[in-house]
Amino acid sequence: MKKVDHLEKSIEEQIASLGGDALFTREGFDPTMAEMGGYSDYSYWRSTFKAFLNNRLALVCLIILVVLLLFTLIQPFLPGQHTATEIFWRDDGRVDANHAPDSQFIFGTNAIGQDLWARIWNGTRTSLLIGVCVAACNALLGILVGALWGYVSSLDRLLTEVYNVVHNIPRNIILILVSYLTRPGIGTIIFAMCVTGWLPMARFIRNQIVTIRDLEYNLASRCLGTPTSRIIFKNLLPYLVSVITLRVALAIPQAIGSEVFLTYIGLGLPVTIPSLGNLINEGRAVMMAASSRYQLLFPALVLSVITISFYIIGNAFADAADPKNHV
Amino acid sequence: MLKYIGKRLLQSLLTLFIIVNVVFFLMRLMPEEGYFGEEYDKMEPAQIEAALEAMGLRDPIPVQLVRYYHQLLHFDFGKSITVRPKVNISRIIQQKAPYSIRFGLASVLLSLVVGIPMGTIMALKKGKAADKIGNGYIVIINAVPAAVYYLFIQLYGSGMFNLDILYNERKAISALLPIISMSLGGTASYAMWTRRYVVDQLNKDYVKFARAKGLSERKITFGHMLRNALVPMAQNLPANILLTISGSIYIESLYSIPGMGNLLLSAISRQDNPLVQALVLIYSSLGIFGLLLGDLLMVVCDPRIKLVRGNEALT
Numbered sequence: 001m002k003k004v005d006h007l008e009k010s011i012e013e014q015i016a017s018l019g020g021d022a023l024f025t026r027e028g029f030d031p032t033m034a035e036m037g038g039y040s041d042y043s044y045w046r047s048t049f050k051a052f053l054n055n056r057l058a059l060v061c062l063i064i065l066v067v068l069l070l071f072t073l074i075q076p077f078l079p080g081q082h083t084a085t086e087i088f089w090r091d092d093g094r095v096d097a098n099h100a101p102d103s104q105f106i107f108g109t110n111a112i113g114q115d116l117w118a119r120i121w122n123g124t125r126t127s128l129l130i131g132v133c134v135a136a137c138n139a140l141l142g143i144l145v146g147a148l149w150g151y152v153s154s155l156d157r158l159l160t161e162v163y164n165v166v167h168n169i170p171r172n173i174i175l176i177l178v179s180y181l182t183r184p185g186i187g188t189i190i191f192a193m194c195v196t197g198w199l200p201m202a203r204f205i206r207n208q209i210v211t212i213r214d215l216e217y218n219l220a221s222r223c224l225g226t227p228t229s230r231i232i233f234k235n236l237l238p239y240l241v242s243v244i245t246l247r248v249a250l251a252i253p254q255a256i257g258s259e260v261f262l263t264y265i266g267l268g269l270p271v272t273i274p275s276l277g278n279l280i281n282e283g284r285a286v287m288m289a290a291s292s293r294y295q296l297l298f299p300a301l302v303l304s305v306i307t308i309s310f311y312i313i314g315n316a317f318a319d320a321a322d323p324k325n326h327v
Numbered sequence: 328m329l330k331y332i333g334k335r336l337l338q339s340l341l342t343l344f345i346i347v348n349v350v351f352f353l354m355r356l357m358p359e360e361g362y363f364g365e366e367y368d369k370m371e372p373a374q375i376e377a378a379l380e381a382m383g384l385r386d387p388i389p390v391q392l393v394r395y396y397h398q399l400l401h402f403d404f405g406k407s408i409t410v411r412p413k414v415n416i417s418r419i420i421q422q423k424a425p426y427s428i429r430f431g432l433a434s435v436l437l438s439l440v441v442g443i444p445m446g447t448i449m450a451l452k453k454g455k456a457a458d459k460i461g462n463g464y465i466v467i468i469n470a471v472p473a474a475v476y477y478l479f480i481q482l483y484g485s486g487m488f489n490l491d492i493l494y495n496e497r498k499a500i501s502a503l504l505p506i507i508s509m510s511l512g513g514t515a516s517y518a519m520w521t522r523r524y525v526v527d528q529l530n531k532d533y534v535k536f537a538r539a540k541g542l543s544e545r546k547i548t549f550g551h552m553l554r555n556a557l558v559p560m561a562q563n564l565p566a567n568i569l570l571t572i573s574g575s576i577y578i579e580s581l582y583s584i585p586g587m588g589n590l591l592l593s594a595i596s597r598q599d600n601p602l603v604q605a606l607v608l609i610y611s612s613l614g615i616f617g618l619l620l621g622d623l624l625m626v627v628c629d630p631r632i633k634l635v636r637g638n639e640a641l642t
């Protein structure tokens with residue numbers, strides 16, 4: 001018999017000698033009572049936004065991103081716009097290809113005579129959609145699995161093994177299999193990027209959780225019989241908000257970059273759906289001629305502005321979300 | 328300690344076994360026309376049957392699996408079937424790996440030599456111009472996809488410094504642009520982490536004590552702070568160095584370097600099962616072994632770290 005058991009037994013005996021259970025009655029858990037301990041007008045999210053607004057550079061990036069996003073949404077409805085897939089012809093009956101930027105085609109035309117301006121905004125829309133969906137999906141799965149992996153020690157062995165195996169299987173095998181099974185399209189590429197994309201996120205969350213799960217406040221919660229789900233969602237994850245937001249924010253530019261890579265190795269979207277990855281790839285094909293280099297320059301510029309903005313905003317928001325910076 | 332290493336090695340064997348099997352079965356899920364590429368539509372069914380038979384793909388999968396393990400136990404990776412038909416895989420790797428290793432090692436070395444001093448200077452000049460410029464560099468390299476800045480380096484770098492646009496084995500100078508491009512990402516991440524860890528150390532008591540003792544700033548920085556700051560970074564270094572063998576897909580195809588970069592990808596897309604299995608086995612065992620080496624290197628750098636008593640962070 002352990003010492004603790006002896007102690008427990010002797011305490012029980014003492015309680016019984018004083019009158020038994022009548023001395024103590026068990027109270028049900030009441031969240032409102034738990035919050036009544038003290039009052040402060042400190043609001044976490046308000047302070048976070050205040051700290052974020054103090055960062056001028058991040059604010060500028062946020063405005064740029066919002067304007068870009070709105071512009072990609074309203075661009076098709078503006079007057080005088082071409083569609084992304086329409087091919088233009090010259091008067092002599094030939095395709096109006098590699099038409100340098102001028103007043104008719106603001107960003108010029110590409111190698112098969114399509115309007116680059118329309119294609120870039122269309123592609124930006126596609127890339128942003130892919131980036132946001134993939135990041136959201138990976139964040140959700142990654143946080144869920146990572147939290148369980150880090151906190152529930154009986155799952156640790158199994159999930160670590162699963163991670164080691166899946167992590168070492170080349171992603172391209174899975175991507176190629178997915179591309180065989182389904183038709184190429186935006187949905188397919190998002191699915192393909194999510195199949196393995198949540199793993200690094202889960203591992204990251206797991207490592208964070210392992211370092212904080214045995215801190216005193218969690219030990220106290222456990223001793224008081226708080227259910228695991230409540231510990232995870234109320235004790236552990238709020239503690240990690242700032243590092244998690246950083247990872248999620250950086251996952252968006254990563255997904256956009258990953259789309260460029262997939263297109264580069266031939267697993268990307270079909271050319272009929274413009275995306276920034278597609279456009280950069282098209283631009284790369286003609287980059288050796290100085291006169292048509294704009295076809296690489298413009299999409300690369302738009303892509304860089306977007307990814308850099310997300311990166312700066314993510315970092316600034318993570319700083320702002322850290323309560324240490326609220327004082 | 329030895330017991331710990333032995334246990335880790337045994338565990339990695341199990342992991343490798345599972346990886347090899349999963350990849351083996353995944354490759355056999357691929358459709359049959361993939362083995363023939365464009366030729367498939369022109370071939371007679373009898374020809375296809377014969378070709379599949381010749382590649383040993385018509386045998387039941389357990390038979391194929393046993394044959395594969397039989398080969399492996401004789402340290403034989405077998406022969407490539409579609410990428411370079413009937414060539415021994417170990418020969419393909421022997422030809423290609425030296426290029427990737429040379430370029431990879433050079434770029435890892437360059438990014439260490441540039442990145443760590445850069446991060447240290449940024450930390451010591453925190454908030455000043457040097458720090459801001461360094462941060463700008465880190466943001467740009469991390470945020471802009473490598474595919475984009477590699478292209479611009481090749482395009483403008485070769486023009487500006489009058490270098491060859493492709494790698495030429497007989498001219499050492501033509502290796503400069505690919506090595507620099509490959510090192511940029513590593514430089515940014517080493518600089519970022521060094522800066523962060525050194526900043527963490529700046530206000531530690533032992534630094535204040537060293538200063539009070541009258542040590543020169545240089546000795547404090549290099550002898551004390553940097554040593555502590557480098558410990559967390561030591562963990563990934565061995566794996567990074569070992570995995571240089573896998574090459575860089577972008578760089579090698581941009582500069583047409585005959586390295587390993589594209590090998591796995593083309594093996595997968597052309598369904599060269601033995602080649603895929605061999606490469607996955609090599610890369611994953613190097614990766615797993617590198618992780619173990621990284622943990623040991625951390626212990627060497629910082630004797631306070633104990634691996635045996637549940638050091639659980641995986642990183």
